[in-house]
Every structure is written in C-alpha cells, then in structure tokens.
Amino acid sequence: MASYCLTVARLQVVLGHGVRRLHVAAAYRAQVAMSRFEPTSYVSYDKLQSNVEIVRKRLNRPLTLSEKIVYGHLDDPHNQDIDRGRTYLRLRPDRVAMQDATAQMAMLQFISSGLPRVAVPSTIHCDHLIEAQTGGVKDLARAKEVNEEVYNFLSSAGAKYGVGFWKPGSGIIHQIILENYAYPGVMLIGTDSHTPNGGGLGAICIGVGGADAVDVMAGIPWELKCPKVIGVKLTGSLSGWTSPKDVILKVAGILTVKGGTGAIVEYHGPGVDSISCTGMATICNMGAEIGATTSVFPYNHRMRTYLEKTGRAAIAELSEKHKDLLVPDEGCEYDQLIELNLDELKPHINGPFTPDLAHPVSEVGGVAKQNGWPLEVKVGLIGSCTNSSYEDMGRAASLAKQALDKGLKCKAQFTVTPGSEQIRATIERDGYAKILSDVGGVVLANACGPCIGQWDRRDVKKGEKNTIVTSFNRNFTARNDANPATHAFVTSPEIVTALAIAGTLDFNPETDYLTASNGEKFKLDPPNGDELPARDFDPGQDTYQHPPADGSGLAVDVSPSSNRLQLLEPFDKWSGGDLEDMQILIKVKGKCTTDHISAAGPWLKFRGHLDNISNNMLIAAVNSENDGVNKIKNHLTGEYGGVPDVARHYKANGLSWVVVGDDNYGEGSSREHAALEPRHLGGRAIIVKSFARIHETNLKKQGLLPLTFSNPSDYDRIRPDDKISIRGLKTFTPGKPLTAVVKHSDGSEETLQLNHSFNETQIEWFRAGSALNRMKELQRH
Numbered sequence: 001m002a003s004y005c006l007t008v009a010r011l012q013v014v015l016g017h018g019v020r021r022l023h024v025a026a027a028y029r030a031q032v033a034m035s036r037f038e039p040t041s042y043v044s045y046d047k048l049q050s051n052v053e054i055v056r057k058r059l060n061r062p063l064t065l066s067e068k069i070v071y072g073h074l075d076d077p078h079n080q081d082i083d084r085g086r087t088y089l090r091l092r093p094d095r096v097a098m099q100d101a102t103a104q105m106a107m108l109q110f111i112s113s114g115l116p117r118v119a120v121p122s123t124i125h126c127d128h129l130i131e132a133q134t135g136g137v138k139d140l141a142r143a144k145e146v147n148e149e150v151y152n153f154l155s156s157a158g159a160k161y162g163v164g165f166w167k168p169g170s171g172i173i174h175q176i177i178l179e180n181y182a183y184p185g186v187m188l189i190g191t192d193s194h195t196p197n198g199g200g201l202g203a204i205c206i207g208v209g210g211a212d213a214v215d216v217m218a219g220i221p222w223e224l225k226c227p228k229v230i231g232v233k234l235t236g237s238l239s240g241w242t243s244p245k246d247v248i249l250k251v252a253g254i255l256t257v258k259g260g261t262g263a264i265v266e267y268h269g270p271g272v273d274s275i276s277c278t279g280m281a282t283i284c285n286m287g288a289e290i291g292a293t294t295s296v297f298p299y300n301h302r303m304r305t306y307l308e309k310t311g312r313a314a315i316a317e318l319s320e321k322h323k324d325l326l327v328p329d330e331g332c333e334y335d336q337l338i339e340l341n342l343d344e345l346k347p348h349i350n351g352p353f354t355p356d357l358a359h360p361v362s363e364v365g366g367v368a369k370q371n372g373w374p375l376e377v378k379v380g381l382i383g384s385c386t387n388s389s390y391e392d393m394g395r396a397a398s399l400a401k402q403a404l405d406k407g408l409k410c411k412a413q414f415t416v417t418p419g420s421e422q423i424r425a426t427i428e429r430d431g432y433a434k435i436l437s438d439v440g441g442v443v444l445a446n447a448c449g450p451c452i453g454q455w456d457r458r459d460v461k462k463g464e465k466n467t468i469v470t471s472f473n474r475n476f477t478a479r480n481d482a483n484p485a486t487h488a489f490v491t492s493p494e495i496v497t498a499l500a501i502a503g504t505l506d507f508n509p510e511t512d513y514l515t516a517s518n519g520e521k522f523k524l525d526p527p528n529g530d531e532l533p534a535r536d537f538d539p540g541q542d543t544y545q546h547p548p549a550d551g552s553g554l555a556v557d558v559s560p561s562s563n564r565l566q567l568l569e570p571f572d573k574w575s576g577g578d579l580e581d582m583q584i585l586i587k588v589k590g591k592c593t594t595d596h597i598s599a600a601g602p603w604l605k606f607r608g609h610l611d612n613i614s615n616n617m618l619i620a621a622v623n624s625e626n627d628g629v630n631k632i633k634n635h636l637t638g639e640y641g642g643v644p645d646v647a648r649h650y651k652a653n654g655l656s657w658v659v660v661g662d663d664n665y666g667e668g669s670s671r672e673h674a675a676l677e678p679r680h681l682g683g684r685a686i687i688v689k690s691f692a693r694i695h696e697t698n699l700k701k702q703g704l705l706p707l708t709f710s711n712p713s714d715y716d717r718i719r720p721d722d723k724i725s726i727r728g729l730k731t732f733t734p735g736k737p738l739t740a741v742v743k744h745s746d747g748s749e750e751t752l753q754l755n756h757s758f759n760e761t762q763i764e765w766f767r768a769g770s771a772l773n774r775m776k777e778l779q780r781h
Contacts, residue, residue, distance in 0.1 A: 045322040048072040062329030066264040069204040075221040090221035095121040101128035102191035104608030106210030119219030123164040125173035130447035133456040160551040170543035171420025171446040174385040184299045193670040199296035200281025209672035211701035228263040231334030234271030236343030240526040244279030245492035248286040249348035253358025258664040260292030276531040277306035278389035289355040299326035351489035365506020374467040380500025382493040383417025384451040387471035394529025396497040397432040400439035407517025410440035411503025425540030453601030457481040494527040565608040573769040578727040585657040589624035593668035596620040617677040618643040625720040651682030661688035666695025703770040710753035
C-alpha cells in the first residue's frame with residue numbers, strides 16, 4: 001500500500017498547477033521550493049497513524065486530537081513514558097519557523113553549534129524590525145536601509161545553513177505559515193509565542209525560544225512536558241457582530257493569563273463549523289495570552305476550502321482521506337472542559353493593561369467611567385498576526401463603506417496592517433484597501449508594527465493618559481507605544497472599526513446610533529465579508545529566497561565592531577558546588593512579563609547583540625522596595641542605579657545574584673533574550689511564585705535555575721537586601737527540592753524550600769552551563 005506522504009502531495013500540487021496555471025502564486029512557489037528541501041522530514045499520515053495506534057494501544061483509551069498529533073510525533077512511541085502534566089516527551093517536529101528578531105540569536109546559536117546544515121525544513125521571516133511611521137511603502141524602504149546589516153546576516157546565514165528566507169515586506173510569520181506551511185496533523189515549532197496561530201489549520205504549532213529551535217534544526221529530539229488538554233466545546237453559531245475573536249476574548253476572561261499554562265486548548269463541538277479557517281487561527285493565536293502550550297481545531301470542510309484556495313488541493317485531499325486521524329476520538333477525556341454557546345456570545349473587548357480583563361462591548365463604557373479610563377478613542381488599529389485575514393479586512397471594510405455612504409470618516413486615527421503580501425495585494429485588487437483608506441485609514445507595511453511596539457507614535461506625549469483600541473493580541477503596559485499611560489484594549493477588527501468611526505469607547509454598535517453628515521441618525525448594519533476571495537489570491541511581489549542545495553562555501557560575516565550583531569561566547573560551567581551568598585538584584589513586585597524583562601520596541605535593533613540588548617534587562621520591572629522602575633540599590637556601593645548597571649557592577653566584582661519574582665513570571669513573548677540577559681550579566685537563579693512555560697524553559701536552556709517557592713507566601717519573607725545561598729546542587733535530581741538559606745541584613749537567617757521542574761537532561765544543561773554547551777559536549781563524544 002502506498003504511503004501517503006505529504007511530500008508526494010506537494011509534488012502533486014506542483015504538477016497540477018504547472019499544467020493548469022503557469023502563474024503560480026509567489027508565496028505558493030516558496031512552499032513548493034521548501035517541499036523539495038529535506039523531503040523526508042515531512043510527516044506521512046501513515047507514520048502519524050502508526051504512532052497513534054501504538055500509543056492508543058499502550059494507553060488503552062480514546063485520544064484527544066492534541067494527543068494524536070503530539071504523540072504521533074514521539075521519537076520512541078513504544079517506550080515513551082506518557083503522563084499528562086508530569087512526564088517529558090521527546091518529540092520530532094516537522095519544521096521550524098523563526099521571525100527576524102528571534103532568528104538572529106537562534107542562528108547565532110546554530111552557528112556556535114558547529115553543524116553544517118539544518119536537519120529539518122526551516123524558514124526565517126522578516127516582520128519584526130519594520131517601524132510604523134507614515135505608511136507601508138516608505139516605512140518598508142526605511143526598514144531595509146536601517147536594518148540592512150541584520151537582513152544581510154539572516155539572508156546569508158539562511159543560504160549557508162539551508163534555511164528559507166522571507167524578505168522584509170513578505171508579511172507576518174504566522175500568516176505566512178498559515179498560507180504555506182501549516183496543514184492538519186503537522187507539528188511545527190516557531191520562535192514566537194503566537195506560533196499557535198497554525199492550530200486554525202489543524203496543526204500543532206508551538207512557540208519556543210531560539211535554543212529549542214536550535215535543537216530541532218540540529219536533528220535532536222525536542223523535549224516538551226506532556227501537556228494537559230483543556231477542551232472547549234462550542235455549540236450554536238457565530239452571527240451578527242460576534243466574531244471568532246470574541247471566542248478567545250471570552251475564554252481569556254474565564255481562564256485568565258495563566259489558566260492555560262501547561263495545557264493545549266482543544267476546540268471541538270458543532271459550533272466549530274460556523275467559524276472560518278482564518279477565524280480558527282485567530283482563536284488559536286491569542287491562546288498564547290492564557291499561557292496555553294498551543295491551541296488546535298479539528299479538521300473540517302473550512303480547512304479543506306482554505307487549503308484548496310491557497311494552492312494545496314492535494315494536501316486537502318489527503319487530509320480528507322485521513323480525517324478520522326485529524327479529529328478527537330469519540331469518548332476522549334479532557335482535564336478541564338469549558339462549554340461556550342456561540343448563539344449567546346456577545347462582542348467583547350478586553351483590557352486595559354492585561355488581555356484577560358474581559359468586558360462585553362455593551363458594558364465597557366460604564367466600566368471605563370467607573371474606573372476613570374479615557375473614553376475618547378485616540379487610535380483604532382486593525383491587523384496584526386491575530387486578525388489580518390481577507391475575511392477580517394472585508395468585514396472591517398463593510399463597516400467603513402457604510403460610514404462613507406453616510407458622509408462619515410473615522411473620528412479616531414485609524415491604521416490597517418495587512419498580514420501578508422498576498423493579503424495586501426488581494427485587498428488592494430478587490431477594493432477593500434481603498435475603502436479603508438477613504439474612511440481615514442493608513443495602510444502600514446506587511447509587518448508586526450504597532451502590535452509589538454514598532455510604532456513611532458506622535459499624537460500624544462509620553463505619560464499622557466489616552467485610549468487606543470486594537471485587533472491585536474496583547475495590551476501590556478506600554479507595549480504598543482512605550483507610553484505607560486496608554487490604555488490599550490483588544491477586540492475584533494469589526495469593533496475596532498466601529499469605535500474608530502464613533503471615536504468613543506462607550507459606543508455599542510449593536511444599539512447605538514451615529515449621525516450622518518446630513519444630520520440623519522443611523523445604525524451600522526452588522527459586518528459582512530467573504531471568507532475567501534471569489535477569485536484566486538493575488539500573490540503580490542515574490543519575496544521568498546530559497547537556500548541553495550549546498551551553502552558550505554558561503555560566508556556569514558559578523559563584524560567585531562557591529563553594534564547590531566555579536567558572535568556568542570559559551571557561558572561558564574557549573575562550579576560543582578552550591579551557590580553561596582548571592583545578592584538579590586531586585587525583588588520584583590506584581591506582573592512581570594517578558595516585555596518587563598527585555599523590552600521590545602526600540603530595543604529590537606539589538607536582538608542580535610547580547611551585550612547591547614542586556615542594557616534593557618528588567619528596566620520596566622517594578623522594584624518592591626520603592627515601587628520604582630529601573631531604580632535599585634547597589635549593595636556594594638550603597639547607591640541607587642539602573643538594574644543593568646548594578647548587575648554589571650556585581651558581575652565585574654565577582655558577585656553572583658538572583659531575581660525574586662511574583663506569579664506567572666515571564667508571561668508573554670517567547671523572547672529568549674529575557675533569559676540570555678540575566679545569564680550574561682551574572683545571574684544564577686530566578687526564584688518566583690510561578691513561571692510561564694516558555695520562559696521557564698528558556699531559563700533552563702541558558703544554564704540558569706528557575707525555582708519556585710514551595711510555599712508561595714515565602715515571597716513575603718524575602719527582603720530586597722537579602723543574600724541567598726542555594727544548596728543541594730551536588731545531589732540535584734528530578735523531583736527533589738533545593739534549599740535556600742536566606743541571610744537578612746540584621747544577621748538573622750531563614751531556610752526555605754524551593755521546587756523545580758528539571759528532568760535529567762535539563763540538569764545536564766545546568767551542569768554544562770547551557771543546553772548549547774551540552775550539545776557541543778555530546779558532539780565531542
């Protein structure tokens with residue numbers, strides 16, 4: 001019996017389109033090119049099926065869809081210990097994707113590994129380094145000039161080591177993956193926390209740090225703690241003003257920013273079929289905001305249609321043949337079950353300052369008045385990796401058209417970010433872009449832009465209290481515009497557009513009226529838009545660079561004098577003893593995301609230079625001693641200074657240090673710089689109440705000790721001027737707590753128990769000084 005390998009499927013796609021249509025979409029040509037690269041790494045459904053049957057027989061129970069795909073990628077399905085929430089799985093992902101800000105450090109680490117070429121299909125996507133200023137064309141041109149050194153490095157490193165390169169202007173990594181690389185049953189890891197976007201196409205796509213990506217690119221089994229599975233059963237159907245975004249906004253309100261930690265969120269039920277494929281991707285994308293490992297939807301006809309429309313009809317056909325493999329088993333059990341009736345779901349808007357503060361749109365105005373939040377909407381922003389599909393743009397344009405027909409334009413500033421070059425070209429061809437521009441919108445580059453703080457905002461001064469509404473995924477303090485007084489709310493593109501037209505947060509488009517230019521009162525009709533274009537997608541410009549078959553003769557230059565790029569030096573090994581008398585650098589108070597630990601925005605330009613970017617370490621974290629930011633006491637001098645400056649002074653004087661933190665420490669982005677920087681500046685341990693998943697793993701990868709208080713209230717026993725010794729490292733073993741001896745400045749001491757989640761392999765990383773050091777040790781042996 002023939003094995004239905006997806007490589008064959010891609011070949012069938014190539015041949016079919018070669019006969020039927022000579023002008024193959026540029027993005028699709030890139031997919032075809034990548035399919036010729038390392039074809040054996042593409043998972044075969046037969047292999048997936050075989051592994052699933054092995055595991056199902058061993059566990060003797062029905063499997064969730066998440067389990068089928070994850071366990072179907074086990075390195076050793078016969079012998080792998082499987083216990084949800086407890087054991088570590090060794091997995092073989094199918095491919096790797098990296099955005100340009102994290103790819104710099106990932107490729108620098110891969111170069112340090114000494115390996116000649118990546119072992120699985122991998123791509124780099126240039127989307128993070130383009131700052132929004134005046135509009136797409138000028139902003140893109142400026143970015144190419146300003147970031148030329150970095151783009152050249154990524155392009156040449158990709159060519160040398162066999163990594164595909166999507167040039168600046170191609171679009172946001174997650175939209176490119178959805179259009180080209182995701183498919184039902186694939187396992188993909190990406191160096192961005194919103195990689196789960198691919199779950200909208202029935203894929204298991206997981207956000208990781210660069211060191212994890214290096215493992216997979218090196219052909220090493222990738223470790224993941226066996227995830228629990230949270231089921232979300234959807235009934236009813238979406239209609240009217242309610243959109244797919246409202247599903248995840250509601251779920252975020254239920255689970256909070258840490259409720260999904262260590263779990264995959266699996267959507268199922270009859271309500272799924274009322275959601276488009278790109279709508280499902282929106283829901284999975286923002287699952288990162290509840291801490292979920294990833295999110296996924298079962299295969300259905302909406303996915304088949306999307307695959308066909310994006311040039312992958314043969315893959316759709318294979319998925320259809322194996323659809324029983326791509327849905328949960330009947331009778332499977334979830335660790336937690338949430339039920340959501342889409343008939344009853346109302347439009348939501350979440351914020352400010354945290355993505356889990358959920359409000360129905362009908363109520364947010366009243367809540368804002370009670371809390372003193374500014375009602376005037378200064379800027380409405382649609383797009384981002386979460387909501388930039390053809391359907392999103394069409395529904396927003398339908399509202400803009402109604403306003404224009406009544407002689408209105410947006411009262412607020414309005415920006416539009418297409419998700420990819422293909423989306424940009426298609427909405428331009430089909431008239432959506434003109435409508436959105438005519439209503440007052442500025443079409444930005446196909447990039448992340450304001451969503452990640454790449455926004456040269458000039459309409460308000462820093463510190464000025466104001467409100468913005470976005471269709472983005474995150475709204476942490478100062479994330480979008482570096483202004484801590486900006487109240488950012490996340491919602492659907494439809495609600496953003498309506499609020500930008502009305503100009504006020506307390507406008508409810510389901511019940512409230514607008515005033516036309518002739519004085520007539522009118523209500524906006526509910527938004528509508530095609531799920532996919534009636535004609536084929538317009539590919540736009542070809543922005544993909546395929547690596548040569550042999551790049552061994554190519555050079556990758558990194559200038560020693562560069563302030564953007566820096567080759568890495570290995571971190572020091574564990575000394576062999578306990579860590580004694582370490583100074584507390586800072587005791588962090590409250591929420592501490594990776595934005596607090598390693599800010600983005602203007603700092604993105606240093607993502608390839610560890611020493612330079614370390615100057616932003618913890619500069620946004622709140623010091624419990626004085627409630628200030630970037631103001632801590634240097635206990636060697638007695639003076640106060642910035643966090644990075646004090647850390648550098650301690651390191652120069654041979655004083656190791658620790659950070660003490662609160663709950664869900666390190667939530668948000670996958671950026672491993674938040675782990676690299678503390679390690680580079682002399683940190684040894686991070687001790688907190690609880691960690692976010694990706695950040696905890698990143699700390700382990702870099703040889704740091706992420707530890708949690710056995711009793712969370714012990715956080716209150718720590719004083720900012722304490723010294724801490726961590727003991728028990730000579731007998732460091734999985735499941736065995738370590739001991740902290742805390743020395744107070746008054747001479748008294750306390751002993752606390754610290755828990756950890758290290759397994760044997762991760763303990764070897766710590767002893768070697770980092771996961772990369774351990775990889776090199778194994779190569780030598």
